[in-house]
Amino acid sequence: MRASGILMHISSLPSRYGIGTMGKEAYQFIDFLVKAGQKYWQILPVGITSYGDSPYFSFSTFAGNPYFIDLETLQEEGLLTEKECNLIDWGDDPKNVDFGKMFDNRYDILRIAYNRDKEILTHPDFISFQEKSKDWLDDFAFYMALKFNFSLISWQEWDEDIKKREPKAMALFRNKLSDDINFFSYIQYKFFQQWNKLKAYANQNGIKIIGDLPIYVAGDGSDTWSHPELFLFDKNLKPIDVAGCPPDAFSATGQLWGNPIYRWEVHKETKFAWWIQRVKKAFELYDTVRIDHFRGFESFYAIPGKDKTAENGEWRKGPGIEIFKALKKKLGKLDIIAEDLGYLTDDVRKLLKDSGYPGMKVLQFAFDSRENSDYLPHNYGNNCVVYTGTHDNETLAGWFQTAPKADVAFAKKYFRLNKREGYNWGFIKETLMTTADLAVIPIQDYLDLGCEARMNTPSTIGNNWKFRVTPGALDDKLATKIARVTKLYRR
Secondary structure, three states, rough: OOOOEEOOOOHHOOOOOOOOOOOOOHHHHHHHHHHHHOOOOEEOOOOOOOOHHHOOOOOOOOOOOOHHHHHHHHOOOOOOOHHHHOOOOOOOOOOEEEEEHHHHHHHHHHHHHHHHHHHHHHHHHHHHHHHOOOOOOOHHHHHHHHHHHOOOOHHHHHHEEEEEEEHHHHHHHHOOHHHHHHHHHHHHHHHHHHHHHHHHHHHOOOEEEEEEEOOOOOOOOOOHHHHHHHHHHOOOOOOOEEEEEOOOOOOOOOEEEEEEOOOOOHHHHHOOOOHHHHHHHHHHOOEEEOOOOHHHEEEEEEEOOOOOOOOEEEEEEEOHHHHHHHHHHHHHHOOEEOOOOOOOOOHHHHHHHHHOOOHHHHEEHOOOOOOOOOOHHHEEEEEEEEEEOOOOOOOOOHHHHHHHHHHHHHHHHOOOOOOOOOHHHHHHHHHOOOOOOOEEEEEHHOOOOOHHHOOOOOOOOOOOOEEOOOOOOOOOHHHHHHHHHHOOOOO
């Protein structure tokens, strides 16, 4: 069945308090999707962000981002006042998130709500949430309390006894930081309380949510601290090797991501229990899950942990189809999208085919005027998801300004684009026209925004993940225009 959706992260929603949340603007966006004839809302990972503010580097693969807890909802619940929220400087640019101010202020305002709501800690709903989340919540809340106690340094730099989770130290700190542990458990309770209501509203209105599952977890996070045996650490719990990408035409020294590498042999011995738990949780959050860096399950690039660039890495075999068979056996058939971008070998293509999952087609990658690309629509089948671009790409309008002139000329000729209709809108229409079962368009492209609205530039830090939609931009006129072309191409 042909369908279409829009890609926009929660952080990009307009709001009064500096960042998009699960408040009324999120519900209004779902209403916009319905008016626009869409069936999917795709978002980025919703985990609690760490260094660099990237949703792909989270303090936990299971926890939600407290920044997305809607403060107006907490006001309606009597846990905060409007004055308290308005007195805080959340930033003065409605087009960009100021993550520094988020970090400095969000936890403080949530602590006020927690202090007013402490009796919830003995309420059956909270106790039920703790029980349901026991596989990850206690370790996460304890980790975050310790993180702040140790002035935010990496757990690998903590005192040896607590770094290695020795029982005496665990008991000592658990007692010392009990209120902080309860606080971090509480804000997860509020996150999932708001998320579950939002997702139910989306589903009731015929909108499915596509979530995103990074293949790797952050080295500095509760996952690695609580389960170091699952990762390639030495006896001092330092990474032996880390993840990244080899040098290529885009980067002479490659990409050094720094995530710890999995001990895949241990995961196999446990029949992928941790992965099953992780994917099960993802499907409690989302209707469809996009697995990032899918090719890493076939083979992955491992770089010596002490290296400063990715030049000296090597390719090693991943678990292959075995992990997906284990997931299917335990969880049944899963609605997964495989992010199969980048350099693909025949082995990776075979893994994708054997899995049965749809891969991704990014049209910005199609128009390398020097070669016949697999991303050109005449090479598509049905079992794929087509995008104009992803969060890592330039916006369409930005691409037309910055891409090589020969590539832009090729796209104009291939799609018969013209100034009267507009290159941007013509490109979108051709995307929706493809044979792909699902087409997803970033909201920046529907709004015809330029380079200033780019979400992320890979291998850079400091100016990413900030984009926000301005209030009033998603109006009925735009929804009607999107609905018209969606209906035309039977999506």
